[in-house]
Amino acid sequence: MLPAERTERQLDMQNQGDDNTLPRSEMRIAITGANGMLGQALCKSFSEHSVRALSSKDLDITSLPAARALFSDLRPHWILHAAAFTDVDGAELNAAEAYRINALGTRNIATAAFENQCRLLYYSTDYVFDGKLNRSYREWDSVCPVNEYGRSKLAGEFFVRSLCPAHLIVRTSGLFGPGGSHFVDKIVQRAKKKDHLQVVDDQRVSPTLTSDLADLTLCLVAAEKRGTYHATNSGDCSWYEFACKIVSLSGLDAQIDPVASSTFPSPAQRPPFSVLSNYFLELERIPLLRSWESALGSFLEV
Ligand SMILES: NC(=O)c1ccc[n+]([C@@H]2O[C@H](COP(=O)([O-])OP(=O)(O)OC[C@H]3O[C@@H](n4cnc5c(N)ncnc54)[C@H](OP(=O)(O)O)[C@@H]3O)[C@@H](O)[C@H]2O)c1
Numbered sequence: 001m002l003p004a005e006r007t008e009r010q011l012d013m014q015n016q017g018d019d020n021t022l023p024r025s026e027m028r029i030a031i032t033g034a035n036g037m038l039g040q041a042l043c044k045s046f047s048e049h050s051v052r053a054l055s056s057k058d059l060d061i062t063s064l065p066a067a068r069a070l071f072s073d074l075r076p077h078w079i080l081h082a083a084a085f086t087d088v089d090g091a092e093l094n095a096a097e098a099y100r101i102n103a104l105g106t107r108n109i110a111t112a113a114f115e116n117q118c119r120l121l122y123y124s125t126d127y128v129f130d131g132k133l134n135r136s137y138r139e140w141d142s143v144c145p146v147n148e149y150g151r152s153k154l155a156g157e158f159f160v161r162s163l164c165p166a167h168l169i170v171r172t173s174g175l176f177g178p179g180g181s182h183f184v185d186k187i188v189q190r191a192k193k194k195d196h197l198q199v200v201d202d203q204r205v206s207p208t209l210t211s212d213l214a215d216l217t218l219c220l221v222a223a224e225k226r227g228t229y230h231a232t233n234s235g236d237c238s239w240y241e242f243a244c245k246i247v248s249l250s251g252l253d254a255q256i257d258p259v260a261s262s263t264f265p266s267p268a269q270r271p272p273f274s275v276l277s278n279y280f281l282e283l284e285r286i287p288l289l290r291s292w293e294s295a296l297g298s299f300l301e302v
Contacts, residue, residue: 020117022077022224026050029221030076030118032061032109033083037180038123038210042080045214052076056083061105067112078119078221081109084153088127091149092267098152106156110163119166121221126173126205126232128154131271136236138279139171139228147268157228168220169228170213173276174242174292176299177210183239184299187246191254197247201240201258204273206232209295216289230276233292245293249300 027049033039034053043053052074059070061083071079084102085091091098106122113120127150128143145151160167176182184207190197208231216231237245240258247254261270278288289295 020075020077020119022119027078027221028052028074028076029078029080030054030071030074031080031082032059033081036082036084036086037175037177037182038213039082040179041177041210041214042082042217044211045218046080054083061109062100064108064111067108068115071112071116071118075116076118078121079109079113080217080221081106081120081122084123084156085149088147088149088270089267091152092147095148095152098148099155102149102152103155103159107159107163110159110167113166114164119168119221119224120160120164121168121170121217122156122160124157124169124171125150125153126171126274126276127271128157128171129271129274131203131273134273136275136277137230138277139230146271149268166226168225170217170220171228171230171276172208172213173232173274174205174207175210175213176207176296178299178302180210183207183242184246184296187243188250188252191247191250191252195254197243197254197256198259198263199240199243199256200261200264201238202260202272203270204236204238204275205242206234206236206275207242207292207296208232208289209292209299212289212295216286219286227280229280230278231281231289232276232278233289233295234278235291235293236275237292242292242296245296246300249297 029046029049030052031039031042032054035055085098128145129137130144130146145154157169176184243256
Protein backbone atom coordinates (compact mmCIF):
# COMPACT_ATOMS: atom_id res chain seq x y z
CA MET A 1 0.00 0.00 0.00
CA LEU A 2 1.34 3.46 -0.87
CA PRO A 3 1.78 5.98 1.97
CA ALA A 4 -0.86 8.28 0.46
CA GLU A 5 -3.35 5.40 0.28
CA ARG A 6 -2.57 4.44 3.85
CA THR A 7 -3.27 7.94 5.06
CA GLU A 8 -6.55 8.01 3.20
CA ARG A 9 -7.59 4.68 4.69
CA GLN A 10 -6.61 5.72 8.18
CA LEU A 11 -8.64 8.88 7.79
CA ASP A 12 -11.57 6.86 6.51
CA MET A 13 -11.44 4.60 9.54
CA GLN A 14 -11.09 7.55 11.87
CA ASN A 15 -14.12 9.17 10.27
CA GLN A 16 -16.10 5.97 10.65
CA GLY A 17 -15.32 5.99 14.36
CA ASP A 18 -16.16 9.68 14.71
CA ASP A 19 -19.52 9.52 12.98
CA ASN A 20 -20.84 6.26 14.30
CA THR A 21 -18.94 5.74 17.52
CA LEU A 22 -19.66 2.49 19.31
CA PRO A 23 -21.82 3.12 22.37
CA ARG A 24 -20.79 1.52 25.65
CA SER A 25 -24.05 -0.37 26.13
CA GLU A 26 -26.63 -0.90 23.41
CA MET A 27 -25.43 -1.16 19.83
CA ARG A 28 -27.60 -0.92 16.72
CA ILE A 29 -27.09 -4.21 14.87
CA ALA A 30 -28.44 -5.12 11.42
CA ILE A 31 -28.38 -8.80 10.52
CA THR A 32 -28.71 -9.93 6.89
CA GLY A 33 -29.87 -13.51 6.35
CA ALA A 34 -31.63 -13.27 9.72
CA ASN A 35 -34.01 -16.13 8.80
CA GLY A 36 -31.08 -18.43 7.98
CA MET A 37 -29.52 -20.93 10.35
CA LEU A 38 -26.73 -18.66 11.61
CA GLY A 39 -28.88 -15.53 11.36
CA GLN A 40 -31.37 -16.93 13.87
CA ALA A 41 -28.57 -17.70 16.35
CA LEU A 42 -27.15 -14.19 15.89
CA CYS A 43 -30.52 -12.63 16.69
CA LYS A 44 -30.53 -14.52 20.00
CA SER A 45 -26.92 -13.77 20.95
CA PHE A 46 -27.37 -10.05 20.24
CA SER A 47 -30.78 -9.78 21.92
CA GLU A 48 -29.44 -7.32 24.52
CA HIS A 49 -28.78 -4.91 21.68
CA SER A 50 -31.07 -3.14 19.26
CA VAL A 51 -31.31 -5.76 16.50
CA ARG A 52 -32.85 -5.27 13.08
CA ALA A 53 -33.33 -8.75 11.61
CA LEU A 54 -33.37 -8.58 7.81
CA SER A 55 -34.87 -11.32 5.67
CA SER A 56 -34.53 -11.28 1.89
CA LYS A 57 -37.97 -9.60 1.80
CA ASP A 58 -36.70 -6.72 3.96
CA LEU A 59 -33.54 -6.33 1.88
CA ASP A 60 -32.57 -8.05 -1.34
CA ILE A 61 -28.80 -7.69 -1.07
CA THR A 62 -28.41 -7.81 -4.86
CA SER A 63 -29.89 -4.28 -5.02
CA LEU A 64 -27.36 -1.54 -4.24
CA PRO A 65 -30.01 1.24 -4.08
CA ALA A 66 -32.03 -0.82 -1.60
CA ALA A 67 -28.95 -1.49 0.58
CA ARG A 68 -27.96 2.18 0.47
CA ALA A 69 -31.45 3.40 1.40
CA LEU A 70 -31.92 0.90 4.22
CA PHE A 71 -28.57 1.44 5.94
CA SER A 72 -28.81 5.18 5.51
CA ASP A 73 -32.10 4.94 7.40
CA LEU A 74 -31.02 2.42 10.06
CA ARG A 75 -27.45 3.67 10.56
CA PRO A 76 -26.43 0.47 12.37
CA HIS A 77 -23.14 0.40 14.25
CA TRP A 78 -22.53 -3.08 12.87
CA ILE A 79 -23.92 -5.04 9.93
CA LEU A 80 -23.62 -8.79 10.49
CA HIS A 81 -23.77 -10.12 6.94
CA ALA A 82 -24.96 -13.73 7.12
CA ALA A 83 -27.07 -13.73 3.92
CA ALA A 84 -25.58 -15.99 1.29
CA PHE A 85 -26.16 -18.53 -1.44
CA THR A 86 -25.12 -21.60 0.58
CA ASP A 87 -26.06 -24.53 -1.69
CA VAL A 88 -22.60 -25.88 -2.58
CA ASP A 89 -23.77 -28.24 -5.33
CA GLY A 90 -26.36 -25.72 -6.51
CA ALA A 91 -23.57 -23.21 -7.09
CA GLU A 92 -22.04 -25.52 -9.72
CA LEU A 93 -25.36 -25.75 -11.53
CA ASN A 94 -26.22 -22.05 -11.22
CA ALA A 95 -22.92 -20.27 -10.75
CA ALA A 96 -24.29 -16.89 -11.86
CA GLU A 97 -26.83 -16.90 -9.02
CA ALA A 98 -24.12 -17.83 -6.49
CA TYR A 99 -21.96 -14.91 -7.70
CA ARG A 100 -24.95 -12.56 -7.80
CA ILE A 101 -25.65 -13.16 -4.11
CA ASN A 102 -22.19 -13.93 -2.65
CA ALA A 103 -20.06 -11.59 -4.75
CA LEU A 104 -22.32 -8.79 -6.05
CA GLY A 105 -24.58 -8.89 -2.98
CA THR A 106 -21.60 -8.64 -0.65
CA ARG A 107 -20.10 -5.86 -2.75
CA ASN A 108 -23.37 -3.96 -2.30
CA ILE A 109 -23.39 -4.51 1.45
CA ALA A 110 -19.74 -3.44 1.74
CA THR A 111 -20.39 -0.30 -0.32
CA ALA A 112 -23.46 0.70 1.68
CA ALA A 113 -21.67 -0.11 4.97
CA PHE A 114 -18.77 2.16 4.09
CA GLU A 115 -20.98 5.02 2.89
CA ASN A 116 -23.01 4.91 6.08
CA GLN A 117 -20.09 4.49 8.47
CA CYS A 118 -21.13 1.03 9.59
CA ARG A 119 -18.72 -1.64 10.67
CA LEU A 120 -19.19 -4.84 8.66
CA LEU A 121 -18.82 -8.47 9.64
CA TYR A 122 -18.86 -10.99 6.78
CA TYR A 123 -19.09 -14.75 7.23
CA SER A 124 -16.91 -16.80 4.93
CA THR A 125 -16.04 -20.44 4.60
CA ASP A 126 -13.37 -23.13 4.89
CA TYR A 127 -14.13 -23.82 1.21
CA VAL A 128 -11.88 -20.90 0.19
CA PHE A 129 -9.07 -23.46 0.68
CA ASP A 130 -8.25 -26.44 -1.53
CA GLY A 131 -7.60 -28.82 1.38
CA LYS A 132 -4.20 -29.99 0.16
CA LEU A 133 -2.07 -28.44 2.92
CA ASN A 134 -2.08 -31.43 5.32
CA ARG A 135 -2.37 -29.17 8.32
CA SER A 136 -5.11 -26.92 9.59
CA TYR A 137 -5.39 -23.61 7.77
CA ARG A 138 -4.30 -20.35 9.38
CA GLU A 139 -5.93 -17.04 8.55
CA TRP A 140 -3.17 -15.94 6.16
CA ASP A 141 -2.67 -19.24 4.31
CA SER A 142 -3.07 -19.10 0.53
CA VAL A 143 -6.60 -19.49 -0.68
CA CYS A 144 -7.49 -21.64 -3.69
CA PRO A 145 -11.16 -22.67 -3.79
CA VAL A 146 -12.01 -25.83 -5.71
CA ASN A 147 -15.69 -25.09 -6.32
CA GLU A 148 -17.94 -22.21 -7.42
CA TYR A 149 -19.39 -21.70 -3.94
CA GLY A 150 -15.89 -21.22 -2.51
CA ARG A 151 -14.92 -18.90 -5.37
CA SER A 152 -18.06 -16.80 -4.92
CA LYS A 153 -17.49 -16.50 -1.15
CA LEU A 154 -13.86 -15.56 -1.77
CA ALA A 155 -15.01 -12.83 -4.15
CA GLY A 156 -17.18 -11.56 -1.27
CA GLU A 157 -14.10 -11.46 0.99
CA PHE A 158 -12.27 -9.46 -1.66
CA PHE A 159 -15.00 -6.80 -1.81
CA VAL A 160 -15.30 -6.55 1.96
CA ARG A 161 -11.54 -5.99 2.31
CA SER A 162 -11.30 -3.52 -0.53
CA LEU A 163 -14.48 -1.48 0.04
CA CYS A 164 -15.02 -1.35 3.80
CA PRO A 165 -11.93 -0.83 5.99
CA ALA A 166 -13.86 -1.27 9.25
CA HIS A 167 -14.49 -4.97 8.72
CA LEU A 168 -14.26 -8.39 10.26
CA ILE A 169 -14.24 -11.55 8.16
CA VAL A 170 -15.08 -14.72 10.08
CA ARG A 171 -14.43 -18.01 8.28
CA THR A 172 -16.26 -20.99 9.69
CA SER A 173 -17.22 -24.53 8.65
CA GLY A 174 -19.80 -27.33 8.92
CA LEU A 175 -22.54 -25.30 10.62
CA PHE A 176 -25.35 -27.01 12.48
CA GLY A 177 -27.99 -25.62 14.81
CA PRO A 178 -31.70 -25.07 15.33
CA GLY A 179 -33.81 -23.85 12.41
CA GLY A 180 -31.59 -24.92 9.53
CA SER A 181 -31.03 -27.70 7.05
CA HIS A 182 -27.80 -29.44 8.00
CA PHE A 183 -25.87 -32.70 8.28
CA VAL A 184 -26.89 -33.53 11.87
CA ASP A 185 -30.62 -33.48 11.15
CA LYS A 186 -30.13 -35.37 7.89
CA ILE A 187 -28.21 -38.18 9.62
CA VAL A 188 -30.76 -38.41 12.45
CA GLN A 189 -33.64 -38.61 9.94
CA ARG A 190 -31.88 -41.25 7.85
CA ALA A 191 -30.76 -43.30 10.87
CA LYS A 192 -34.38 -43.45 12.05
CA LYS A 193 -35.47 -44.92 8.72
CA LYS A 194 -32.55 -47.18 7.76
CA ASP A 195 -30.36 -49.80 9.48
CA HIS A 196 -27.33 -49.06 7.33
CA LEU A 197 -25.91 -45.71 6.20
CA GLN A 198 -22.87 -44.92 4.10
CA VAL A 199 -21.00 -41.70 4.89
CA VAL A 200 -17.85 -40.27 3.32
CA ASP A 201 -14.65 -40.67 5.29
CA ASP A 202 -12.18 -38.75 3.12
CA GLN A 203 -13.19 -35.15 3.91
CA ARG A 204 -12.29 -33.63 7.29
CA VAL A 205 -13.91 -30.51 8.78
CA SER A 206 -14.55 -28.83 12.12
CA PRO A 207 -18.31 -28.96 12.75
CA THR A 208 -19.56 -25.78 14.39
CA LEU A 209 -22.68 -25.02 16.41
CA THR A 210 -24.36 -21.81 15.26
CA SER A 211 -25.07 -20.55 18.81
CA ASP A 212 -21.40 -20.99 19.81
CA LEU A 213 -20.30 -19.03 16.75
CA ALA A 214 -22.91 -16.34 17.41
CA ASP A 215 -21.73 -15.91 21.03
CA LEU A 216 -18.13 -15.61 19.83
CA THR A 217 -19.26 -13.07 17.23
CA LEU A 218 -20.68 -10.95 20.05
CA CYS A 219 -17.27 -10.99 21.80
CA LEU A 220 -15.42 -10.01 18.61
CA VAL A 221 -17.87 -7.23 17.80
CA ALA A 222 -17.93 -5.83 21.34
CA ALA A 223 -14.12 -5.82 21.38
CA GLU A 224 -14.02 -3.90 18.07
CA LYS A 225 -11.84 -6.52 16.40
CA ARG A 226 -10.76 -6.11 12.79
CA GLY A 227 -9.39 -8.40 10.09
CA THR A 228 -9.86 -12.09 9.35
CA TYR A 229 -10.56 -14.76 11.97
CA HIS A 230 -11.12 -18.49 11.75
CA ALA A 231 -13.82 -19.55 14.17
CA THR A 232 -15.02 -23.14 14.57
CA ASN A 233 -15.70 -25.55 17.39
CA SER A 234 -12.43 -27.23 18.44
CA GLY A 235 -11.20 -30.50 17.00
CA ASP A 236 -11.99 -32.05 13.64
CA CYS A 237 -13.51 -35.17 12.14
CA SER A 238 -14.48 -36.80 8.89
CA TRP A 239 -18.17 -36.73 7.97
CA TYR A 240 -18.19 -40.47 8.79
CA GLU A 241 -16.83 -39.84 12.30
CA PHE A 242 -19.30 -37.00 12.72
CA ALA A 243 -22.18 -39.28 11.67
CA CYS A 244 -21.06 -42.03 14.10
CA LYS A 245 -21.11 -39.53 16.97
CA ILE A 246 -24.53 -38.16 15.93
CA VAL A 247 -26.03 -41.67 15.89
CA SER A 248 -24.48 -42.73 19.21
CA LEU A 249 -25.44 -39.51 21.04
CA SER A 250 -28.98 -39.78 19.64
CA GLY A 251 -29.32 -43.31 21.02
CA LEU A 252 -29.98 -44.72 17.55
CA ASP A 253 -28.49 -47.99 16.38
CA ALA A 254 -28.07 -47.66 12.63
CA GLN A 255 -24.76 -49.02 11.39
CA ILE A 256 -22.59 -46.57 9.50
CA ASP A 257 -20.06 -47.61 6.87
CA PRO A 258 -17.20 -45.32 5.81
CA VAL A 259 -16.98 -44.76 2.06
CA ALA A 260 -14.96 -42.65 -0.37
CA SER A 261 -16.44 -39.42 -1.78
CA SER A 262 -16.44 -41.11 -5.20
CA THR A 263 -19.29 -43.36 -3.93
CA PHE A 264 -21.60 -40.31 -4.09
CA PRO A 265 -20.64 -38.30 -7.18
CA SER A 266 -21.74 -34.70 -6.70
CA PRO A 267 -21.57 -31.62 -8.93
CA ALA A 268 -19.16 -29.79 -6.59
CA GLN A 269 -15.67 -30.96 -5.73
CA ARG A 270 -14.90 -30.55 -2.01
CA PRO A 271 -11.56 -30.05 -0.26
CA PRO A 272 -10.30 -33.21 1.49
CA PHE A 273 -9.02 -31.37 4.56
CA SER A 274 -10.50 -27.94 5.25
CA VAL A 275 -9.89 -27.79 8.99
CA LEU A 276 -9.45 -24.20 10.17
CA SER A 277 -6.86 -23.39 12.80
CA ASN A 278 -8.41 -20.67 14.99
CA TYR A 279 -4.99 -19.13 15.13
CA PHE A 280 -5.81 -15.46 15.70
CA LEU A 281 -8.10 -16.39 18.58
CA GLU A 282 -5.18 -18.35 20.05
CA LEU A 283 -2.67 -15.54 19.48
CA GLU A 284 -4.98 -13.04 21.17
CA ARG A 285 -5.74 -15.51 23.97
CA ILE A 286 -9.45 -15.35 23.25
CA PRO A 287 -10.97 -18.56 24.64
CA LEU A 288 -11.47 -21.09 21.84
CA LEU A 289 -14.88 -22.59 21.24
CA ARG A 290 -15.52 -25.92 23.00
CA SER A 291 -15.07 -29.24 21.21
CA TRP A 292 -17.43 -30.15 18.39
CA GLU A 293 -18.44 -33.27 20.38
CA SER A 294 -19.55 -31.15 23.34
CA ALA A 295 -21.39 -28.72 21.05
CA LEU A 296 -23.12 -31.63 19.31
CA GLY A 297 -24.15 -33.09 22.67
CA SER A 298 -25.74 -29.77 23.68
CA PHE A 299 -27.58 -29.49 20.37
CA LEU A 300 -28.98 -33.02 20.55
CA GLU A 301 -30.07 -32.62 24.19
CA VAL A 302 -32.45 -29.78 23.39
N1 LIG B 1 -23.84 -23.73 6.48
C1 LIG B 1 -22.55 -23.98 6.59
O1 LIG B 1 -22.13 -25.13 6.85
C2 LIG B 1 -21.54 -22.87 6.41
C3 LIG B 1 -20.17 -23.19 6.44
C4 LIG B 1 -19.25 -22.15 6.29
C5 LIG B 1 -19.68 -20.85 6.12
N2 LIG B 1 -21.01 -20.58 6.06
C6 LIG B 1 -21.43 -19.19 5.87
O2 LIG B 1 -22.16 -18.78 7.00
C7 LIG B 1 -23.18 -17.85 6.61
C8 LIG B 1 -24.53 -18.32 7.13
O3 LIG B 1 -24.82 -19.60 6.57
P1 LIG B 1 -26.20 -20.35 6.89
O4 LIG B 1 -25.94 -21.80 6.70
O5 LIG B 1 -26.78 -19.85 8.15
O6 LIG B 1 -27.08 -19.85 5.66
P2 LIG B 1 -28.60 -20.22 5.30
O7 LIG B 1 -29.27 -20.93 6.42
O8 LIG B 1 -28.58 -20.87 3.95
O9 LIG B 1 -29.26 -18.78 5.19
C9 LIG B 1 -28.86 -17.91 4.21
C10 LIG B 1 -29.86 -16.75 4.18
O10 LIG B 1 -29.44 -15.89 3.11
C11 LIG B 1 -30.58 -15.18 2.72
N3 LIG B 1 -30.47 -14.72 1.34
C12 LIG B 1 -30.25 -15.45 0.22
N4 LIG B 1 -30.29 -14.65 -0.86
C13 LIG B 1 -30.54 -13.40 -0.43
C14 LIG B 1 -30.71 -12.15 -1.06
N5 LIG B 1 -30.62 -11.99 -2.41
N6 LIG B 1 -30.96 -11.05 -0.29
C15 LIG B 1 -31.05 -11.16 1.06
N7 LIG B 1 -30.92 -12.33 1.73
C16 LIG B 1 -30.67 -13.44 0.98
C17 LIG B 1 -31.78 -16.12 2.89
O11 LIG B 1 -32.81 -15.27 3.37
P3 LIG B 1 -34.40 -15.62 3.31
O12 LIG B 1 -34.54 -16.92 4.08
O13 LIG B 1 -35.03 -14.47 4.02
O14 LIG B 1 -34.77 -15.75 1.88
C18 LIG B 1 -31.30 -17.15 3.91
O15 LIG B 1 -32.06 -17.11 5.10
C19 LIG B 1 -23.09 -17.75 5.09
O16 LIG B 1 -22.30 -16.63 4.77
C20 LIG B 1 -22.36 -19.01 4.68
O17 LIG B 1 -21.65 -18.84 3.48
C21 LIG B 1 -21.95 -21.55 6.21
